[in-house]
Amino acid sequence: MKRVLLATGVVWGVAACGALAQTPLQVRNVIYEQDMRTHRVKVDYTLESNGEAAFVRLDILTNGVSIGMEKIKTVSGDFSRNFSTFVEPGNRHLEWSARSDWYGHLESNAVAVVYAWPTNGLYTVPGSYMVIDISGGSSATAYPVSFTFDSPDPAVNANLSDKLWLKYCPPGTYLMGSPTTEIGRNNNEDQHSVTLTQPFFAGVFQVTRAQYQKVVGSLPSNVAGANDYCPVNRVSWNDLRGNGVVWPASNDVAETTFFGLLRKKTGIDSFDLPTDAQFEYAARAGETASYNNGFFMTKACPYSGVNNHGAYTHPEIAEIAWVRPESNATMAPIRVGSKKENRWGLYDMAGNTYEWCLDFYQANLGTAAVTNPVGPATGTYIVARSAGVGGDCKTARSAARRGDKNKTLQDGGFGFRVFCTVR
Numbered sequence: 001m002k003r004v005l006l007a008t009g010v011v012w013g014v015a016a017c018g019a020l021a022q023t024p025l026q027v028r029n030v031i032y033e034q035d036m037r038t039h040r041v042k043v044d045y046t047l048e049s050n051g052e053a054a055f056v057r058l059d060i061l062t063n064g065v066s067i068g069m070e071k072i073k074t075v076s077g078d079f080s081r082n083f084s085t086f087v088e089p090g091n092r093h094l095e096w097s098a099r100s101d102w103y104g105h106l107e108s109n110a111v112a113v114v115y116a117w118p119t120n121g122l123y124t125v126p127g128s129y130m131v132i133d134i135s136g137g138s139s140a141t142a143y144p145v146s147f148t149f150d151s152p153d154p155a156v157n158a159n160l161s162d163k164l165w166l167k168y169c170p171p172g173t174y175l176m177g178s179p180t181t182e183i184g185r186n187n188n189e190d191q192h193s194v195t196l197t198q199p200f201f202a203g204v205f206q207v208t209r210a211q212y213q214k215v216v217g218s219l220p221s222n223v224a225g226a227n228d229y230c231p232v233n234r235v236s237w238n239d240l241r242g243n244g245v246v247w248p249a250s251n252d253v254a255e256t257t258f259f260g261l262l263r264k265k266t267g268i269d270s271f272d273l274p275t276d277a278q279f280e281y282a283a284r285a286g287e288t289a290s291y292n293n294g295f296f297m298t299k300a301c302p303y304s305g306v307n308n309h310g311a312y313t314h315p316e317i318a319e320i321a322w323v324r325p326e327s328n329a330t331m332a333p334i335r336v337g338s339k340k341e342n343r344w345g346l347y348d349m350a351g352n353t354y355e356w357c358l359d360f361y362q363a364n365l366g367t368a369a370v371t372n373p374v375g376p377a378t379g380t381y382i383v384a385r386s387a388g389v390g391g392d393c394k395t396a397r398s399a400a401r402r403g404d405k406n407k408t409l410q411d412g413g414f415g416f417r418v419f420c421t422v423r
Contacts, residue, residue: 025049025116027056029091032112039099045114046091047078053086054116055125058096062110067102070127070149074100083122083147122147123201124422128168130201132266135162138217143265151345152204154337160229161210164262164418166201167345169282176280177365177399182290183297184394188401193369194277202274202282203417205336206231206348206355206386207258215261223412225332231353231415233333237382237407240273240356240416247358248374262418274419276359276401277373279385282419284398285344292342292349292398293320314393321351321396322389331390333415350387350396353415357383361403381406388413 077094177191242254295316359375387395
């Protein structure tokens with residue numbers, strides 16, 4: 001089974017069994033020229049790849065900062081416009097219409113950077129979406145995996161049933177937890193620096209009932225009011241990964257579980273739940289505020305309304321999270337993707353359903369800086385993130401953590417999303 005491997009500097013191919021293939025790709029002799037009148041950019045470069053075609057993208061830096069490869073679209077020449085367009089090795093040339101894609105912003109001190117990836121390493125391309133085709137259902141022998149720069153439309157039912165969408169999240173360092181002054185803060189949110197050295201793909205949506213049934217072939221008991229496009233609930237940590245599997249000593253999962261089946265049918269062995277740190281990193285998407293849309297709450301939400309379902313006065317929270325009192329009176333799950341996504345294009349990172357993480361729960365995380373944390377070796381309870389429809393404005397904060405449920409719990413308020421670490 002192949003691994004998803006991180007490409008850094010020199011780009012390496014991936015062999016069928018996960019070992020590094022000795023096929024380096026290098027980009028040399030990059031020559032950049034821009035016409036300050038037309039804003040047309042011309043780039044010459046040499047691609048060296050031992051005879052193999054490569055996926056090539058252009059980036060533009062101004063003052064050393066990328067403008068974002070996703071902005072560079074109007075390109076002609078030797079450039080990968082999509083994930084089926086590849087460039088042969090040799091001396092190559094491309095031209096970019098900055099006037100079309102970045103009008104009024106191109107600066108005289110801009111520089112070009114050309115990146116190349118092997119055709120079997122497309123999962124390392126920043127800004128990309130991984131799409132898993134599960135339309136064949138549980139009887140399919142394989143689930144095709146593809147990549148795109150186009151984001152999924154949550155209003156299209158097929159995106160919530162026949163496909164699993166994941167978004168690339170870059171490695172980085174962030175402050176996990178919350179400052180002591182944050183309103184709604186709990187005492188299990190010690191603020192500390194976390195560095196994640198491996199990029200990963202995060203599920204764009206919580207896994208729906210339709211998607212779960214496609215993969216597993218059956219559904220847990222229904223939650224009143226839920227339909228195919230609502231998050232699947234009443235799945236335990238054991239249901240997803242297997243009873244008796246040991247994390248973090250191993251990333252193994254049982255073959256007949258959701259993740260076991262997904263790994264087998266895609267051939268990728270790193271599909272799993274997120275770690276506690278990965279989830280918060282993806283939820284924040286670079287945002288340091290209390291909420292992933294940049295909102296800082298200045299006063300606690302008052303409790304009132306039907307059945308004391310906490311009426312908050314902050315529309316900024318309502319735009320991103322299905323929590324009280326936005327939730328319907330029956331506290332039923334709601335169609336995924338119905339609220340505003342975060343900066344990385346991920347929906348429902350707060351609200352709708354609690355989501356299982358990999359880690360055993362640890363209340364006191366400490367204030368020391370850590371790298372790639374995976375939680376304690378043993379424990380009684382599992383970390384849960386996001387918030388359920390019965391939650392409130394406090395639980396919709398990016399730092400909010402829950403750790404009072406064990407691996408066997410099948411609860412109507414607990415679901416999950418798919419992550420895939422790039423190793």
